[in-house]
Amino acid sequence: MDYATLLQILDSTLRLATPLLLACLAGLFSERSGIFDIGLEGKMLMAAMCTGAAAYLSGSVWVGVLAGIAGSMVLAAIHGLASITFRGNQLISGVALNFIASGITVLAAQSLFRQGGRTPPLSGDARFNPIELPFAESAHAIPIIGPFYAEVLSGHTILVYIGLLCVPLTWWALFRTRFGLRLRAVGENPASVDTAGVSVIRLRFAAVAITGILCGLAGAYMAAGLQAGFGKEMTAGRGYIALAALIFAKWRPWYALMATLLFGFFQALALRPDVITRLFHFSIPVPALDAMPYILTVVVLAGFVGRAIPPRAGGEPYVKER
Amino acid sequence: MAATGTTSGRQDTAAPEGKAPAIELRGVSKAFGPVQANKDISIRVMPGTIHGIIGENGAGKSTLMSILYGFYKADAGEIFINGQKTDIPDSQAAIRAGIGMVFQHFKLVQNFTVLENVILGAEDGALLRPSLAKARRVLKELAKEYGLDVDPDEVIEELSVGHQQRVEILKALYRHADILILDEPTGVLTPDEADHLFRILRGLKEQGKTIILITHKLREIMEITDTVSVMRRGEMTATVKTAETDPEQLAELMVGRKVLLNVPKGPANPGRVILEVENLRVVDEDKVERVKGISFTIREGEIFGIAGVAGNGQSELLAVLGGIMPATGSIRLNGKDLDLTGRHSDGQSRRARGIAHVPEDRQHLGMIMDFTAWENMAFGYHNDPAYQKNALLMNNAAILEDSQGKMERFDVRPPIPTLAAKNFSGGNQQKIILAREIERNPDLLLVGQPTRGVDIGAIEFIHKRIVELRDAGKAVLLVSVELAEIMSLSDRIAVMFDGRIMGERMPEDTDERALGLLMAGVGGEGA
């Protein structure tokens, strides 16, 4: 494989990893607070639809992003209500919300635009446009690093950079702030937080809200960055891959970046079966590449590669009085 | 009922100098669904004193303290702190009012460091770094002042229980608690650790702090408290000055009657050896060695009692014999080895070899609360050929009929086998389990805490049945934290401490005092 091809695949990796990364970090907040969320997929989808619709109607991508976040937050709020307030089963709530999102996005888009459950294509300001990083043109002159900077790092939409920025931000928030300390504690032992005089419910709702925001960004990126508009089921299981990445990353922000980049790389590679064939002189079936994130996650879950220990209070509603 | 006029009279004498009490509760009530955990409770604690609270399991002690700490909300009642009426809707308010609490079950984040646990909820700002630095400094001072040494950077799960408790105390002190509540702090401690704790508590008292200490142990009450309150069935039955009372009186107040548990039983006729345990070691899931090489034998027609403070390896011993936990060493039943780790180390195999097991925790181990009584009667014996219709199907009718008989013979009330287990009272649940296990006519009966939370009538009945089984020539291994029960029921007594048997005594050659010393790890030949 020549360097140009590699750069092209890495470039593609970064694009494809971004929604995974945002969703993965979203899940990280929720699960760190002890609320399991298999509804990432649904929230992303909802956000993608809201973004597509609002950006088209308003002509502004930022209005679209806000709408996307709002859409995702509605689902997050329902999940919070079900799993925090009413102490319901978090897994079932997540499954249910995924179904609701899958259906309601099509219903809404269809009723708004009558284009078979799509939103009309976005163009111009209704969509994120690539940003050239400074000196990207001139950087080509520098060997190796230069093209990498110009081809892979530069030329993405703003949300890609926001996604990358979210990684250190998440790490900092989680491990260097009061909020993070409490959040981690509430996911490990909510009673410790409660007896320390901090509201478990408020913390968990805050975490779920952050999940909503990040999933909103992930969905907005799908509709206005990666594509130009919303299409039926356009997230195509990315929420579940993000969930897999979260486990793969053992609920840690930097590992989440690694995991999502790896899974994004698989997706990018799956687009170029020709490269693999040329490289290894045999063809790996594309379905095998598609399934790779899931297979790897199962391997990690099985404890063959380190142990993935979820937050201890995860999945359990906090009940003081039986 | 038991709250007499004299007890309330005594209560008023608790404020001689006219100083406002540090804590005063008036008419506090709390119900959990149908369970009335606290009924119209009033209590006063004077500043700078150590106040004890005693009461049987489930008397409502923890609930009352949790209300004071804002963990639960009372249904009725008022709280006064230093004479001021104070609302305590949550723990934050309690902390603000200067109250700190060390719960019976610690509220620590296992994978956080000591420092992180200490600052949790009491951070100084949005960023952690300054808070951590400050806490490190304060902790050092506190360590010096009260002898509360603990490495601030150690992760909680690496610490011993005693050290974890210190962290809890530090947490309270870090929050400037003037009133410290400790819920059964010594239940999990070694005698050394307990002594150390008491020294700390005395130090705190000298600094003018008020301490409330919940315990089951009369000895501790007598040793350290200034005043003591007694709770029974959700009610406060008395508050007295420690100096003016004695253990017998407290015990009577606690149980509501003279405690004289004397089971009518004839002398034992020990026959051949049924059970031989040799050098048994048990390591639990957290890789902690719970039983550290014990050996003993039980003969037919003999009740072998194991006394000890809860958490000294008795539960694990029962679990191993009952096939719930693996172990190393050797156990022989009727001369044949029991499998301790392999395929035949499960409960089914134990039952097949003639071991019946009445577990300590009846609600979580002994039965399935959502199952009916008759389903529970087959629990563990569901493979019994008598319960099968054919190779595939169970004979539910047979189980039902069998259960009906057992319930009647054991006086389970109501004797309705189709009722769900959760709808029986605790005592009757216990009878269902006993009926199931004893009527199997086992060679060896394991019983853990047979009368925990059971009323007097039922206690006598249960004791009678256990003795009957002995008299039928069976072996019984009895584990109980109630010394009185051990004393009156056992034909031979062993005391466990820290995973070892401290010594064996004949009941007629010993008394509660001597056993108590062994339970505390003092003396004995096993240490």
Place this chain on the structure above:
Amino acid sequence: MTQLPRWADVVLVPLISLLLAGAISAIVIWAIGESPWQALKTMVDGAVGSAYGWGYTLYYATSFIFTGLAVTVAFHASLFNIGGEGQAQLGGLGVALVCLALPWPHWTLALPAAMIGGALFGAAWAAIPAYLQARRGSHIVITTIMFNYIAAALIIYMLVSVLKPVGQMDPATARFPAGTHLPTLHEIPGFNLIFTKQVPANVSLFVALFACWLIWILLWRTRLGYEIRAFGRSEPAAKYAGISPFRVTMYAMLISGALAGLMSINNVMGESGRLVQNSAEGAGFIGIAVALMGRNHPIGVFLAAILFGFLYQGGAELGLWTSIPIELRTVVQGLVILFTGALDHMVRMFLGQFFRPRPLGVA
């Protein structure tokens, strides 16, 4: 929380959940500018208004009975199997391989063989998550989700690269031999008086009903069922009773996977007569709703499966005759799961108001 009487818990809670889901669906329909009443009428007409509609409703219900039972069995062992979809797809592969392996002379021979194939493949697909849960403590929910996706990829690979006949363009197996054709209700003497036209509901329906009965026997009449239920209620107690957690987890999931796989005799063998991509069409997920709705009892599952069959056929009719997208049924399905499975405490709290016992301690 106040405890509800049993009848309220079994009948009232699901009923109210269903009504809530229905009410919100109506609001959704109204919000997209359609008439909920008209929609309901179309659904009722299309799904149960004619023998033909029933033919489809029962066809869908058959699949849902299998997957609902699959979820139920696992639920009783307190295992949440969301892998029904993948297991059903693998079951489809098993059925297809059996059907294509021999020139079957008659369906009476092909059906039992295909059942074994479907059940075996479904069970095998459940076995790995079960093993990982029982031995390595991996959360079964996550592993079964992963296995759904791996199953989809595997099926695509099998269809595209292995099973697709030469010259065929769409990724599907060849048609099964005529001897594997299962009689539809239209072809069964007696039933053909009602079902006068070709309908997809076929003899698998009776297999499904039989499975309901069998699962009831299993859960409440056999030792294994006893152990499954005991283990599901309390793992420590089960260990005390000498019930092996490993054994129960494995058996419960194997049975669950086998049931999900068995579904394929209905759709793959009975209806399409060949294996296509995504053959289960989400029935594995609907099994969750069916089990929740049916309160994890075979009779409840049967009733809930009919309800969802109605929803599915009715929803298809909506897509056909109105401008309400077919996705409405996905929304309703999600709402039912949400209300019966996650917001059930809300419903109970609400009902609790009416069943509050007299306060204690008044006397």
Place this chain on the structure above:
Amino acid sequence: DPAIIYDLGGKFDKSFNEAAFNGAEKWKAETGGSYKELEMQSEAQREQALRRLAETGANPVVMTGFAFGDVLNKVAPDFPDTKFAIIDMVVDQPNVKSVVFTEEQGSYLVGMMAAMASKTGTVGFIGGMDIPLIRKFACGYAEGVKAANPDATIVANMTGTTPAAWNDPVKGAELAKAQKSQGADVIYAAAGGTGIGVLQAAADEGILSIGVDSNQNYLHPGQVLTSMVKRVDNSVYEAFSEGPDMTTGINVMDLKAGGVDYALDDNNKALVTPEMQAAVDEAKAKIEAGEITVHDYMSDETCPALTF
């Protein structure tokens, strides 16, 4: 009433299915009649949809896409009085009309244009699902490219092996970007809904694209070189107009019959030079006259101009 069933991409795929939709709408506008329509949601649903439509008395029933072939073969005999029309597939039943197009011819024309418009000498092809039908597009395209510029390089990719490949704009966009990095500056997308992503990415990257099935020039005015139009709309219109008396049998829609063509309108006028147009129109005449035969991949599953 007539009825139409769209394949998985949906009737608004801006491509194949939308062409069919346009035909139906044209019929409706002209005759004032009404028709029933249905969009496939999943692979397993085909048979029900087909039966249900036939059941309600719709006649003729038109379906778009080869994937209906198998079920139609099964369903058609059950409804002998109903006429069916299937596009892109041959189904041998007495009551079925099979409409197939000579996509290789249309692709040949746009291939020539691609080669002439390319500055790099490298052109791209992005197919949807990897099936002989799509290879037929690719092969005709490659022949056209070579005819105009024998030295040109052709980069060809397929989106996938399942019907999902028809509706994956993300993948389409990524493939377009990959082809651009390999030097391609004109990309022909024969990939249904996936093509939307290809055209979008090409426009974003500043290179040219070629649409398919419908006239897609308007999607990115001035950035879509042309479109290989396949007059599915005409076929649908025709089938609807014939009504229940529709003629059955195989109906080959070739260049001559107006079945395929390249699109020229205001949106791409500036991109098509007079030389280009002259060359293409000449080739068109030759093909119609039989002087040029474009190889049909499906006839022998080989392609002289391109290896897959």
